[in-house]
Amino acid sequence: MPRSKPVRLGMGILLVAGGLLGFLPVLGFWMIPLGFFVLSVDLPVVRRWRRQLTVWWHRRKERKATPVDADSPPKAE
Template identity: 65%
Template sequence: MAEKKYRIDREKGRLILGRLELPFPRSRNGRVAVGSGLVAGGILGFLPVLGFWMIPLGLLILSQELPAVRRRRRKAAIWWRKRYPQVNRAGR
């Protein structure tokens, strides 16, 4: 079975985005703080250094910890799949 390209490896404490592996906290509170910080920084994405790319990354981290965010992420994935059935994976 092919390994997912985008996932969170809790055992190693790494966020895997394709070939890029980023460390992140192993504690739940740390992950919630990092995810919330990324979303908050992404809202200020018009400022230098910060960017709008931070919002989806923060939501990805939060969706692993908070059921409400996880449900919304799943609903968005289902909506996307119904709307664009021809898109198999990330732009393909």
């Protein structure tokens, strides 16, 4: 990650723009999330989006990891 803010902003914008052209052979759609990650260092709006996504992801994982109560009777179909 570059230490210079203008370089980080430029790199993030170029990654997102290149990701939008992901259908081309050299570029890829993987560049969009990477660009947003780079931009989240300097832009509070993008940082909020990244944090909301992280919280949502961990809550989703916790819900899937919670075992079903073995003592409860099965649901009637």
